[in-house]
Amino acid sequence: MPEPDRIQDYLRRLTPLSRNNLLTELERLEVCDAAWSGFAIVVEKLRAEFRKDGQIQNRDNPSRHFFAPLEPLLVDGAPEHANSGRILRGSLAPIWEWISRNLLPTMARDYVNEMNRLIVADNLREAGRVSATFQTKVVKSLEGTLASSDGADLARAKLAIYTASRTVYDDVTKMLCVLRARDALAKFSDALPASIRKFDDPQVTKISELLDAFGKKHADALPFALALVATRLKTPWQLIRLATKAAPSKNAADIAATPYAITVSMVLDRMDDNRSALRVSLRNERILVAKSILTEMYDTEYALQVRIDRLDESDWGKRLQNLMSAVSALVEAEVNRFPDEVDHVLASRSLRSHQSLAGRLTHLAWKGRDVVSDGAAYWKKLVGQ
Numbered sequence: 339m340p341e342p343d344r345i346q347d348y349l350r351r352l353t354p355l356s357r358n359n360l361l362t363e364l365e366r367l368e369v370c371d372a373a374w375s376g377f378a379i380v381v382e383k384l385r386a387e388f389r390k391d392g393q394i395q396n397r398d399n400p401s402r403h404f405f406a407p408l409e410p411l412l413v414d415g416a417p418e419h420a421n422s423g424r425i426l427r428g429s430l431a432p433i434w435e436w437i438s439r440n441l442l443p444t445m446a447r448d449y450v451n452e453m454n455r456l457i458v459a460d461n462l463r464e465a466g467r468v469s470a471t472f473q474t475k476v477v478k479s480l481e482g483t484l485a486s487s488d489g490a491d492l493a494r495a496k497l498a499i500y501t502a503s504r505t506v507y508d509d510v511t512k513m514l515c516v517l518r519a520r521d522a523l524a525k526f527s528d529a530l531p532a533s534i535r536k537f538d539d540p541q542v543t544k545i546s547e548l549l550d551a552f553g554k555k556h557a558d559a560l561p562f563a564l565a566l567v568a569t570r571l572k573t574p575w576q577l578i579r580l581a582t583k584a585a586p587s588k589n590a591a592d593i594a595a596t597p598y599a600i601t602v603s604m605v606l607d608r609m610d611d612n613r614s615a616l617r618v619s620l621r622n623e624r625i626l627v628a629k630s631i632l633t634e635m636y637d638t639e640y641a642l643q644v645r646i647d648r649l650d651e652s653d654w655g656k657r658l659q660n661l662m663s664a665v666s667a668l669v670e671a672e673v674n675r676f677p678d679e680v681d682h683v684l685a686s687r688s689l690r691s692h693q694s695l696a697g698r699l700t701h702l703a704w705k706g707r708d709v710v711s712d713g714a715a716y717w718k719k720l721v722g723q
Contacts, residue, residue: 345379357384359435362428363501365414400453401434403469404476407520408513410527411565413611420508421607422600423565425516429509432500436510440496442479445472473517480514512562519559526552527566534567537576542583549580549598564601574608575638577601582645590652602646602654609638609661616665620672628672629683635665636690 349357361384364377413424438446449472456465483489494507516523529548534541545567553560568577580598582588593599612631619628639662642649649655669684 346383349380349383354387357387359431359500360384362431363503365428399457400450400469401430403453403465404434404449404472405430406469407473407523408516410569411516411562419607419610420603421505421611422604423561423563423568424607425509425512426503426505429501429503429506432497432503432506433510433513435500436493436497437476441483442476445475473520477514477517480510484511484514515559516562519556519562522552522556523559523562523566526563530566530570532570533572534570535572537571537573537579539583542579546580546584546598553597561600561604564598564604568604568608573637574634575605575641578605578642578645588645588647590646590648590654593646594652594654602642605638605642606654606657606661609635609658613661613665613668617668620668625683632665632669632684635662640690 349360352360361381364381364384408425408430411423411425412427412430413421414427438450449468452468453465456462456468483493490507493510497506497510500506526548530545531541534545537545549560549563549567552563556563564577564580567580568574571577578601581593581596581601584596584598585592593602612635616628616631616635619625619631639658642654642658646652646654649658672684
């Protein structure tokens with residue numbers, strides 16, 4: 339039997355849920371650069387069934403309703419770093435398997451049967467109520483299970499049956515936090531602008547006030563509220579302005595002492611995800627996609643260096659340096675595939691927009707605004723004395 343036919347025959351013998359879980363694991367390995375011979379054939383066949391344009395098809399199923407509060411926080415990112423305020427999309431399938439088979443098997447079966455009936459009847463309002471009830475049951479069960487070290491170790495062991503990802507347990511704890519605060523997060527999300535084209539001082543002040551009010555009641559869920567803000571920003575790196583504006587100076591140490599210092603790590607998390615996406619794009623020879631990713635990374639690198647003084651002396655700076663060194667190695671390997679006389683688009687200086695005249699003028703504008711802001715802060719301090 340030809341190799342593609344053997345693969346198709348093997349996949350046909352698996353249940354749809356098993357095939358979906360297999361695709362999740364293969365995509366995780368792809369991000370980790372652990373593909374092997376024949377890998378692309380299997381992934382292509384599975385994506386044809388479960389994906390459309392690289393995204394999960396919007397299938398109306400009970401698990402999708404259960405995970406609905408997590409949807410704005412999901413990320414298709416690298417599984418080897420923390421990803422503050424985010425939950426890996428690839429973790430949902432193994433978590434659902436664990437809930438259904440180990441955590442609450444009977445309740446999960448009853449939930450699925452009831453939800454299937456409501457979905458067929460197109461009774462979405464009742465489906466929402468049933469989902470919320472089951473979410474509350476799962477929260478209470480998780481609180482009891484994860485309260486002890488033995489319970490946590492058992493949860494890790496059971497989850498390992500369904501995935502090799504080392505971050506899935508952390509995503510369970512994140513899910514617990516989000517489900518606890520799901521109503522407050524939904525209310526916070528509704529209060530945000532649909533999109534934030536320019537995250538200037540008035541917007542930063544307004545969003546900071548919303549975050550302050552949210553954090554007073556739900557401090558542990560604050561990273562997820564920040565992640566919701568990030569989804570509305572046209573320019574992702576501007577999330578750090580929540581921290582830089584609150585700091586008395588631009589020094590990294592002062593910024594690290596602010597309530598929203600985690601935004602810098604969140605921006606670096608996105609860069610880490612982009613680094614992984616860049617590697618996959620280059621492997622698949624999607625050069626235009628790689629160019630777009632690389633441009634954003636250069637812009638973010640520059641913004642961090644300009645907005646944060648003494649960055650190199652901080653853990654943020656060391657992480658940024660390691661990230662950009664890895665990116666440079668990827669780009670160099672790609673460019674070196676071609677003769678010297680060939681101008682590769684990824685080697686173009688135009689990708690670093692800050693080196694252009696417009697970029698230098700923008701830098702001067704930033705510096706001028708920082709001087710004005712620092713002067714105003716100093717004047718307020720004098721008046722206060």
